[in-house]
Amino acid sequence: MIRSVLTGTGSALPARRVANAELAEQVDTSDEWIVERTGIRFRHIAAPGETTATLGADAARAAIAAAGVEATDIDLIVLATATPDQTFPASATKVQALLGIDDCVAFDVNAVCSGFLYAVQVADSMLRTGVHRRALVIGSETFSRILDWEDRGTCVLFGDGAGAVVLEAQESDADSGRxxxxxxxxxxxxxxxxxxxxxxxxxxxxxxxxxxxxxxxxxxxxxxxxxxxxxxxxxxxxxxxxxxxxxxxxxxxxxxxxxxxxxxxxxxxxxxxxxxxxxxxxxxxxxxxxxxxxxxxxxxxxxxxxxxxxxxxxxxxxxxxx
Known part of the structure; x- marks a missing residue:
């Protein structure tokens, strides 16, 4: 049977790493309060030049390298995000351009925190039809851009980053195959x-x-x-x-x-x-x-x-x- 096999993973984080103590200088909170209630100690915050698309492209490059393929081998890009670079076009098309892919199917999926799971099912379904061979599935966010930095109940919880996987349609044993x-x-x-x-x-x-x-x-x-x-x-x-x-x-x-x-x-x-x-x-x-x-x-x-x-x-x- 045809299955979508995960052949490579990658991730990318903004350069700026923010500890709880730094947030405590901006809002009424503390490292102890955040750790006790959430387990969070650090988060990465995107700089002005870092966007959902640039982070997604960096994660994609790492996943493509891990899969041992070329960017031009990708014929489907599904990007999950609730924080796209623009209302339109899809950030997936910006990632496509950043990767140097002239033509492939590319679109965004928005299911917020579940978005990557939704994107995986969409890509898996499309690969199993036989129409596509190799998909890049990305989750990328810059949630720092939609946070209320005066609301201590939410601003301490979120960070920015991206992760990606390469899925490839392969023949797989029904009982034991990958x-x-x-x-x-x-x-x-x-x-x-x-x-x-x-x-x-x-x-x-x-x-x-x-x-x-x-x-x-x-x-x-x-x-x-x-x-x-x-x-x-x-x-x-x-x-x-x-x-x-x-x-x-x-x-x-x-x-x-x-x-x-x-x-x-x-x-x-x-x-x-x-x-x-x-x-x-x-x-x-x-x-x-x-x-x-x-x-x-x-x-x-x-x-x-x-x-x-x-x-x-x-x-x-x-x-x-x-």
Missing amino acids: GILVTKLHADGRHNDLLYVDGGPSTTGTVGKLRMKGREVFRHAVVNLASVMDESLALVGMTSADIDWLVPHQANARILDATARKLGLSPDKVVVTVDQHANTSAASVPLALDVAVRDGRIKKGHIVVLEAMGGGFTWGAAVLRF
């Missing part, structure tokens, strides 16, 4: 007011700022994420005991711990980067994945589960054999 085994996505638009940006071209004509009711989001996240992971594993005849690594959306250390407990999963099997990167929205899953691949934790043949939940609400999971 590739994406299943993806499962959900959305429930009734919860818009719990996590949103208070602006947009069609409503206010402004970019707006991020607004969040943290306690309500936490409650939904733990339930939804555990549920969709159980659902995804069941579709391929697996349980949490079969997981080698869980690569979750890096929103909050408490959410990661609570979700692992609900699944009965050892914390040793959870990839955690939230302390170093904070919440990078659609970039957080591929960023964490790249870290764990490059440090050797994730090896060929491992069963890896990716999961995320974001504004909308949207949420989803993917099970793959690396």
